[in-house]
Amino acid sequence: MALLGGRMRWFRLLLLGLASIYPLYWTAQFLLYFVPEALLGLWLGQPVRVISVSYLQATAVTHPHPVFSAHWEAMVSASLFSLLVLALRGDRFVTGGFSIVVLGQSALLPFLNLLISRGESRGLAIFGAFVAFVLIVLGLYRILSCTGGLDFFDRLALLSLLAVLPQAGLWMAFRIAYPFFHTSFLLFLLLPVYLGSIVAALLPARLRKDSLSNVPWTEIVATSAVAFLLLVAISLSSHTGDVFNSQTLDDWIVRGAHVLAGIARGMLF
Secondary structure: OHHHHHHHHHHHHHHHHHHHHHHHHHHHHHHHHOHHHHHHHHHHOOOEEEEEEOOOOEEEEEOOOOOOOHHHHHHHHHHHHHHHHHHOOHHHOHHHHHHHHHHHHHHHHHHHHHHHHOOOOHHHHHHHHHHHHHHHHHHHHHHHHHHOOOOHHHHHHHHHHHHHHHHHHHHHHHHHHOOOOOHHHHHHHHHHHHHHHHHHHHOOOOOOOOOOOOOOHHHHHHHHHHHHHHHHHHHHOOOOOOEEOHHHHHHHHHHHHHHHHHHHHHHHO
16 A cells, blocks of 8 residues: 555656646746846837747847847846745745756756857856756755655655656657757756756755655646646737737736636636
8 A cells, every 4th residue: 555655656746747847848938038028128118029939938039139148138037036936935836846947947058058159258158057057956956845755866766757757758749849959959958957856866955754745636737737728828829020019018918817817717607
């Protein structure tokens, strides 16, 4: 009976990773590469061009040129949103810690590209990559505070099951759907998370022994519902490449509020 319960807990953790990775990934891309430019453009009174709203990401830049470099903008945004998750105690949930991991991972990739292309100061690129990697380790460490783990190998297995395997499945699905995804790109996404899992599993901590007891089915169902609604919203989107100002953005917000209100009424009544 105990063995069956242990297997069910491992299965629940895998389900949570599979259900949450896509909405967390897309939301991280939206927060890092869409929201900052849109807010800065509106604050400066400049039009904002929506570059892409797709299943991969949402990207926007101020028109006619971006305000800041994309990699530093992503780094600052990832740090601020991670601090917000910690301040709101969102890291008490597994998905809260996982969101910090994905934010750091999304901010890390541009710096890895800079290190390869050597298009900017190597020291600044290394510094940015280091900060992003710290965010990844921090998120993984917070996950362990929720799931527990008896020893190094147990904690590494937990993190691999939640953070590495679901991402590998997602990136392989992207690789099949988008042939321009290269194997090196997939390695750049997965390798930092796996190395971060090793570091987080090595860090000393008083972790719970009641492994996976804090992964409720409600969290799995909620993340699955968010993923479904996100896919529906992206499928209905037809604004790629548009230029908008503060007035049209207000219209978007009003429309979104009406849609959310309709969904809420349907769920409640």
